[in-house]
Amino acid sequence: MEFNKLEVSVRAAQVSQQIEEVLNTLVRGYDGIMAKLRLGGRKANYDDEAYEFIGGPKDNLRAKHYDKSLRLLWKAQEHTPWLPFRDCTNVERDMLDMAARSLTDEEKAARERISMPAYRAMLDAEYTQREKQAIVNILSAIGHGEAYAWLVSADLLNKVNSTGGRSALTMQVLEEAKHFIVLRELLQAFNVPIRRQSAWEYMLLESVHKSKGIEKFFGMNVVVESIALGFFGQMSEFPGLEVLRLFHLDEARHTALPCNYLKEFPLSRWQKLNPAARLRRLRLILPALALIPLLEEDMAELGIDAFVFGGSVIRKIGTLAERAGFDLPTSTETLFPQLNDLFNRYCKATRSNHQWRDFLGAEATTGERELAVEREIFDHSFAMDEPRISALH
Ligand SMILES: [Fe+2]
Ligand SMILES: [Fe+2]
Numbered sequence: 040m041e042f043n044k045l046e047v048s049v050r051a052a053q054v055s056q057q058i059e060e061v062l063n064t065l066v067r068g069y070d071g072i073m074a075k076l077r078l079g080g081r082k083a084n085y086d087d088e089a090y091e092f093i094g095g096p097k098d099n100l101r102a103k104h105y106d107k108s109l110r111l112l113w114k115a116q117e118h119t120p121w122l123p124f125r126d127c128t129n130v131e132r133d134m135l136d137m138a139a140r141s142l143t144d145e146e147k148a149a150r151e152r153i154s155m156p157a158y159r160a161m162l163d164a165e166y167t168q169r170e171k172q173a174i175v176n177i178l179s180a181i182g183h184g185e186a187y188a189w190l191v192s193a194d195l196l197n198k199v200n201s202t203g204g205r206s207a208l209t210m211q212v213l214e215e216a217k218h219f220i221v222l223r224e225l226l227q228a229f230n231v232p233i234r235r236q237s238a239w240e241y242m243l244l245e246s247v248h249k250s251k252g253i254e255k256f257f258g259m260n261v262v263v264e265s266i267a268l269g270f271f272g273q274m275s276e277f278p279g280l281e282v283l284r285l286f287h288l289d290e291a292r293h294t295a296l297p298c299n300y301l302k303e304f305p306l307s308r309w310q311k312l313n314p315a316a317r318l319r320r321l322r323l324i325l326p327a328l329a330l331i332p333l334l335e336e337d338m339a340e341l342g343i344d345a346f347v348f349g350g351s352v353i354r355k356i357g358t359l360a361e362r363a364g365f366d367l368p369t370s371t372e373t374l375f376p377q378l379n380d381l382f383n384r385y386c387k388a389t390r391s392n393h394q395w396r397d398f399l400g401a402e403a404t405t406g407e408r409e410l411a412v413e414r415e416i417f418d419h420s421f422a423m424d425e426p427r428i429s430a431l432h
Pocket of ligand 1 (some may be wrong): 185188214215218267290
C-alpha cells in the first residue's frame with residue numbers, strides 16, 4: 040500500500056508529545072496517590088500498559104466460559120420458531136431452509152404447524168388448564184429469577200478480575216438476558232395468569248442482589264442457578280418445553296463458574312470462614328427451603344414430589360458451596376441429615392402413610408443428556424477443583 044505522506048511540523052509534534060508525557064505523569068501520579076490513600080484514583084479495573092484487565096489474561100476462564108458459550112450459543116428463532124424472535128443470521132436461516140428441504144412431507148407439515156396458534160393448540164391438547172397453570176406457576180418463579188440473574192451477573196461483571204473473568208461474566212449477562220426474554224414469551228404463550236414473585240422468592244433474590252462483591256457468586260451461581268438447573272433438568276422432557284434443555288446447558292456452565300473463577304482468585308481465609316459470612320449464607324438459603332412446601336401443590340399436579348426435588352437441589356447447592364469454598368456454619372455432612380429429618384417430619388405430618396425417604400440423596404433431574412451434564416459437575420469421582428463440563432461441547 041502506498042500512502043501519500045503529508046507534511047507536519049516536527050517541532051509541533053515533539054511539543055505535543057512532551058505535553059502528553061508530563062500530563063500522563065501528573066494524572067497517573069495523582070490517581071496513584073489517591074488510590075493509596077483510598078480516596079479514589081483510577082476507576083477502571085484496567086491495566087492499559089499490559090493491555091489486560093487487572094488480574095491478567097486468565098485464558099483458562101476465557102476458554103471454559105466465553106469460548107464455550109459462543110460455541111454453544113443457541114438462537115430462539117431456531118428452537119422456538121413460534122415465538123417472535125428473529126435472531127438467526129442469514130446463513131443460519133439458509134441452513135434451516137436447507138435442512139427443511141431434506142425433511143419428509145410429514146416432517147415438513149409438522150414443522151410448518153409450529154406457529155403460535157398451533158403451539159397453543161398443542162399445549163391445550165397435552166395439558167389441562169390446571170396443569171398449564173402449575174407449569175407456569177413453577178417456571179415463572181424461575182422467570183423472575185432470570186431477571187435477577189441478569190441484574191446480578193451485570194453487577195458481578197464489574198467485580199471480577201482478569202480479562203478471562205470478565206469475558207466469562209459477559210457471556211453470562213448475555214445468556215441471562217436471553218433466558219429472561221425467551222422464558223417470558225414462552226410462558227405468555229400458555230395463556231394463563233403469570234403470578235408475581237412469592238415472598239420467599241422476593242426475599243431470596245433481593246438478598247442475592249444485595250450481597251457484596253464476589254459473595255454474589257454464592258447467592259446467584261450456587262444457590263439460584265442450582266434451583267434453576269433442577270427445574271430445567273426436570274421439565275425439559277415435557278411436551279412443548281424441550282428448549283429448556285438449552286437453558287439447562289447454560290445454567291450448568293454458570294454453576295461451574297464460581298469454582299473455576301475461585302481456583303484462579305481464591306477467597307481469603309477470612310472471606311471463607313468468618314462467622315458472619317457463613318451465617319449470611321445459611322440465612323440466604325432459608326427462603327429457598329420455604330419455597331418447597333409453597334410449590335408442593337403445583338409440583339404434585341405434574342407428578343413431581345416437591346421434597347424429592349428440594350432434597351436433590353439442596354444437595355447440589357451444598358456440594359457446589361463446599362467445593363467453591365463458600366463455607367456454611369455447619370458442614371454438609373451435618374446439615375444434610377438434619378434437613379432430611381426435617382423434610383421427613385414435615386411429610387409425616389402432612390401426608391398419609393409417609394415412609395421415611397432419603398430426600399437429600401434423591402435425584403430429581405430426568406433426561407439422559409441432562410443427567411450426563413450434571414454428573415460431570417457434581418460427580419465426586421473427579422478432581423474437585425476441575426469441574427469438567429465436556430458433555431457441553
Ligand atoms: Fe439463566
Ligand atoms: Fe444462569
